[in-house]
Amino acid sequence: MNTKVLVLNRSYLPVHVTSVRRALSLLYQDVARAVDAHYRTFDFASWADLAAHEDAIGLVGRAIRVPRVILLVAYDRVPRRHVRFSRYNIYARDQNRCQYCGRQFPRSELNLDHVIPRSRGGTSVWENVVCSCHRCNRIKGGRLPAEAGMRLIRQPFRPQWTPFMLETFSMRRYQEWMPFLSGIDAAYWNTELVER
Numbered sequence: 001m002n003t004k005v006l007v008l009n010r011s012y013l014p015v016h017v018t019s020v021r022r023a024l025s026l027l028y029q030d031v032a033r034a035v036d037a038h039y040r041t042f043d044f045a046s047w048a049d050l051a052a053h054e055d056a057i058g059l060v061g062r063a064i065r066v067p068r069v070i071l072l073v074a075y076d077r078v079p080r081r082h083v084r085f086s087r088y089n090i091y092a093r094d095q096n097r098c099q100y101c102g103r104q105f106p107r108s109e110l111n112l113d114h115v116i117p118r119s120r121g122g123t124s125v126w127e128n129v130v131c132s133c134h135r136c137n138r139i140k141g142g143r144l145p146a147e148a149g150m151r152l153i154r155q156p157f158r159p160q161w162t163p164f165m166l167e168t169f170s171m172r173r174y175q176e177w178m179p180f181l182s183g184i185d186a187a188y189w190n191t192e193l194v195e196r
């Protein structure tokens, strides 16, 4: 009963993870459909008619198969929420690529660099912090990129990810979720950087 159910919007985009109880309730209220491994959708009655396998829940006197994925029939938005400003999210945004020399590195070989140094009034915000390799970091020192003869390969920006991506990575994921999670890196878990 501790298992979680992946919630998709009407366009099959993952938006949320919920409890089995809540998923079945949404199914029962007819605002959601269960989705099986073949992308077929079921309303409550047709889902309840499926033979319950080992992963079933007792409900109103019968065994009902636990859905792994449900689809919200009337919901087509992807909820947007604050994206945590964290080391890992900055690495993820920059894809572990030094934003000065453009090379990819293991995370252990990357620093965060303030494009406008803090000593010059630069702040710790998405638009002023980038990944930098140790070498580029050393070369740049406390200078502006132009002063160090360096250029950013891309202007830093605030990413627009869905909360779903940020919340589920520390969670156990099911095989049935995977077709809907492709393209999402598993490493966005993070802690917020406190300094601003």
Ligand SMILES: [Zn+2]
Binding pocket: 098, 099, 100, 101, 102, 103, 132, 133, 134, 135, 136, 137
């Ligand atoms: Zn570099």
